[in-house]
């Protein structure tokens with residue numbers, strides 16, 4: 001019997017597998033497809049990402065350094081409110097390469113990572129959990145003390161063990177324009193309902209255009225309108241779901257959710273790479289697979305770790321739906337040089353401002 005069967009080898013699953021294996025746990029990872037594919041992510045992350053990969057990986061994975069953002073209330077030619085720093089705020093990385101690197105890190109410390117295995121059933125029992133997967137050799141059954149649902153926004157594990165869904169699943173669409181773009185600012189357009197559209201310079205990998213909206217808000221048509229507005233065409237369109245708002249419960253009898261499966265994302269950007277990996281480390285620290293009662297410790301601890309930033313992120317997101325004059329005044333008030341850390345919106349505000357903001361939320 002494995003200590004943990006991890007379902008999904010995205011950033012959260014591979015990070016969990018690596019950290020758990022380093023602690024001497026016996027870990028199997030089942031990934032349905034090819035690791036890192038299909039791509040549905042901008043790979044725009046804070047520089048904290050380098051703490052999660054080996055020395056030397058940065059050179060391979062880094063595509064561009066970003067020093068700030070231009071916020072627009074209109075399209076490509078509209079006025080911009082700039083937020084910037086005199087040093088890089090964030091990095092644009094090769095997301096497929098990141099997933100492969102993280103999976104390799106897990107393998108190197110002993111985790112058994114198998115791609116081509118789609119989990120179809122999870123059954124929790126008093127003494128363990130049975131995980132059924134369809135693989136290259138047909139259907140296989142694995143036993144574990146605890147199953148880890150790191151299987152993304154539409155988590156099969158979540159469904160199988162009867163845990164609730166996230167509050168929202170946004171529909172994100174993106175595409176890449178070939179030709180190098182070494183610009184150092186991203187463009188953010190508050191022109192779609194309750195979220196935003198973006199343009200990201202990706203160095204030699206070109207420029208990326210994207211947006212996310214609620215499923216009823218026709219992401220594909222809005223994406224075409226964004227491309228028309230910029231007067232560009234893109235290669236390689238892709239899309240994916242972005243969960244926002246964690247479910248009320250993320251642990252079962254012998255199961256836990258981590259990463260997008262638990263909506264451990266930033267409500268104001270949809271980014272989940274770093275939050276998912278941080279939560280994975282919390283899970284490894286808190287959960288003893290021989291004592292399933294410790295799952296509740298994870299439930300408490302990951303919420304403590306992310307609560308303030310997620311609450312504040314929700315408030316920032318509420319600003320995307322405010323009337324234009326209010327948005328304009330807000331952008332004017334905050335624009336200019338910033339000290340903000342991309343994953344920690346708390347760094348944008350003073351303690352007193354924070355207390356006031358959180359009491360509204």
Ligand SMILES: Cc1cc2nc3c(=O)[nH]c(=O)nc-3n(C[C@H](O)[C@H](O)[C@H](O)COP(=O)(O)OP(=O)(O)OC[C@H]3O[C@@H](n4cnc5c(N)ncnc54)[C@H](O)[C@@H]3O)c2cc1C
Pocket residue numbers: 007008009010011012013030031032033035036040041042043044045117118119120150151152153155156172173174210239240241242258259260261265270271272273274276
């Ligand atoms: C358009 C878009 C842009 C984004 N841009 C950013 C960004 O710039 N920065 C950022 O931080 N985040 C971004 N995100 C979010 C980011 O992609 C996710 O937060 C992150 O991938 C979550 O990692 P994860 O490991 O939880 O899940 P995933 O990366 O989704 O990994 C889950 C894995 O589980 C596997 N799986 C699913 N079901 C099964 C099954 N039944 N059996 C076996 N395996 C299974 C999948 O194949 C997948 O490999 C973006 C998302 C979208 C949609």
